[in-house]
Amino acid sequence: MKIRLQINGNTRELETTPTRTLLDVLRDAGYYGVKRGCEEGTCGSCVVLMDGEPHMACLIFAPAAVGKAITTIEDPDGDRPHAILRALADAGAVQCGYCIPGMALSAKALLDATPDPNEEEIRGAMEGHLCRCTGYVKQVEAIKRAAELMREEASHE
Amino acid sequence: MSNIQAYLRPDSLEGALALLAEHQERARPLAGGTSLIFSHPPRVEVLVDLAGAGLDHVEHAETGGVDIGSMTSCSHLATALRGRQLDKSALTDALATLYTPVLRNHITVGGNCVMVYGWSHLPVTMWALDARFMVVSHKAKPRDVDADTFFERHPLRWLGAGELLTQITVKSPAEGSGSAFLKFGRDKSDEGIASVAVSLRLQDEKVASARLVVGSTRPMPQKLDDVAALVVGKRPSKEVFAEAGEAAAKAVVASDNYLGSADYRRHIVASLVRDALAKATQRAGGAA
Ligand SMILES: Cc1cc2nc3c(=O)[nH]c(=O)nc-3n(C[C@H](O)[C@H](O)[C@H](O)COP(=O)(O)OP(=O)(O)OC[C@H]3O[C@@H](n4cnc5c(N)ncnc54)[C@H](O)[C@@H]3O)c2cc1C
Ligand code: FES
Ligand code: FES
Numbered sequence: 001m002k003i004r005l006q007i008n009g010n011t012r013e014l015e016t017t018p019t020r021t022l023l024d025v026l027r028d029a030g031y032y033g034v035k036r037g038c039e040e041g042t043c044g045s046c047v048v049l050m051d052g053e054p055h056m057a058c059l060i061f062a063p064a065a066v067g068k069a070i071t072t073i074e075d076p077d078g079d080r081p082h083a084i085l086r087a088l089a090d091a092g093a094v095q096c097g098y099c100i101p102g103m104a105l106s107a108k109a110l111l112d113a114t115p116d117p118n119e120e121e122i123r124g125a126m127e128g129h130l131c132r133c134t135g136y137v138k139q140v141e142a143i144k145r146a147a148e149l150m151r152e153e154a155s156h157e
Numbered sequence: 158m159s160n161i162q163a164y165l166r167p168d169s170l171e172g173a174l175a176l177l178a179e180h181q182e183r184a185r186p187l188a189g190g191t192s193l194i195f196s197h198p199p200r201v202e203v204l205v206d207l208a209g210a211g212l213d214h215v216e217h218a219e220t221g222g223v224d225i226g227s228m229t230s231c232s233h234l235a236t237a238l239r240g241r242q243l244d245k246s247a248l249t250d251a252l253a254t255l256y257t258p259v260l261r262n263h264i265t266v267g268g269n270c271v272m273v274y275g276w277s278h279l280p281v282t283m284w285a286l287d288a289r290f291m292v293v294s295h296k297a298k299p300r301d302v303d304a305d306t307f308f309e310r311h312p313l314r315w316l317g318a319g320e321l322l323t324q325i326t327v328k329s330p331a332e333g334s335g336s337a338f339l340k341f342g343r344d345k346s347d348e349g350i351a352s353v354a355v356s357l358r359l360q361d362e363k364v365a366s367a368r369l370v371v372g373s374t375r376p377m378p379q380k381l382d383d384v385a386a387l388v389v390g391k392r393p394s395k396e397v398f399a400e401a402g403e404a405a406a407k408a409v410v411a412s413d414n415y416l417g418s419a420d421y422r423r424h425i426v427a428s429l430v431r432d433a434l435a436k437a438t439q440r441a442g443g444a445a
Contacts, residue, residue, distance in 0.1 A: 019164075019197065019204075021194065059190060064187070
């Protein structure tokens with residue numbers, strides 16, 4: 001069956017079966033930033049935003065994503081690296097990087113809804129994102145810094 | 158190869174019911190999909206996605222109760238209860254500890270109640286809160302099912318082909334009542350080794366009524382009426398609640414699994430029952 005998905009602001013017509021996961025369909029369409037990890041909803045590496053809310057692409061039948069605005073790490077907000085990605089890089093919060101797309105998208109959902117989150121809120125939003133390399137500390141710091149950057153950017157607009 | 162050959166998304170409840178009636182055992186309703194994505198039931202060929210059926214809503218009664226559309230996600234329900242009378246209840250305790258925040262965006266309240274697993278939070282909670290369940294099917298009279306009937310057997314065993322759970326109603330907490338849900342696992346989000354939900358009402362500084370449900374010790378939750386009866390008519394106290402905990406540990410059916418032995422689970426149940434009774438009492442305005 002063919003489905004039309006809204007991905008990063010573009011409409012894409014993609015081939016699927018009724019039961020293929022959104023993870024498979026997105027990766028086949030070239031969105032390799034959607035990472036394949038556990039494939040059972042426990043690691044968070046496949047997280048995408050659907051209508052701004054984090055969802056695990058491995059837990060979604062691809063046809064169920066029709067009508068939703070899907071955001072992948074390929075384009076969280078336009079052409080220049082997003083404040084969250086810059087803050088993660090600057091803080092040295094990335095080692096192998098496999099967990100980062102999902103984590104950055106959950107951070108984006110958090111910061112869009114809560115521009116000045118406290119540490120508990122940041123750690124809450126990171127729950128369910130497993131990182132095998134770091135101890136999460138720098139990632140929490142980076143999201144705090146990203147919040148500042150995003151507030152500064154918003155005040156200059 | 159999956160046996161599922163068609164994915165249908167009707168744009169109304171009537172449309173969903175008509176499709177389920179047409180395909181009978183060959184069709185399954187799709188809610189959050191977090192269970193169906195892994196196990197495609199044998200002989201099922203058609204998925205009927207309920208996303209367009211208008212079942213994603215939360216309506217607050219003036220008295221504090223709540224009608225929950227079965228397609229409401231756990232995270233949307235938690236947001237809707239913030240600052241309401243049911244905030245700081247067994248329901249919000251259960252929602253806050255139900256795996257991870259991102260998974261709570263997927264799981265629907267209806268799907269969690271229908272697809273009961275040993276680790277499921279809402280069956281334990283909804284049963285303790287004496288919730289009501291609206292079950293509808295094509296061209297038949299809706300059935301208003303009480304929690305005792307809904308969870309007596311696994312809902313998938315008694316729900317007919319073509320029947321849908323559309324709404325769950327949690328009634329207004331009565332004056333002087335409180336509830337709590339506690340789970341003990343290896344960490345906050347992990348599957349429970351045991352869980353307990355309690356609701357009770359205080360009158361004249363005594364427990365006037367109580368409901369107590371234990372989860373996670375076997376595949377289906379267990380409502381322990383005889384244990385709840387032990388606290389009724391008594392003044393809340395540490396001793397009374399500890400006694401109820403010990404009685405629950407004896408009464409509960411528990412099995413061994415990789416998380417713990419049956420004996421260990423019973424031990425945990427004793428503590429959880431004691432603590433959940435104390436927490437519910439505190440929320441009801443009493444002290445233990
Ligand atoms: C990694 C992981 C960890 C989890 N941990 C927990 C946990 O700790 N605690 C917990 O409570 N849950 C947990 N869950 C969720 C739980 O296991 C189920 O997957 C979930 O509750 C199913 O809900 P759903 O909305 O996704 O239903 P679906 O998968 O869409 O449906 C499940 C079944 O219910 C039927 N159904 C759904 N809605 C209706 C309806 N309205 N009327 C009639 N039939 C219906 C479907 O036909 C299907 O047979 C976890 C899930 C995952 C993937
Ligand atoms: S791949 Fe989806 S949560 Fe791990
Ligand atoms: S940086 Fe390697 S998994 Fe997180």
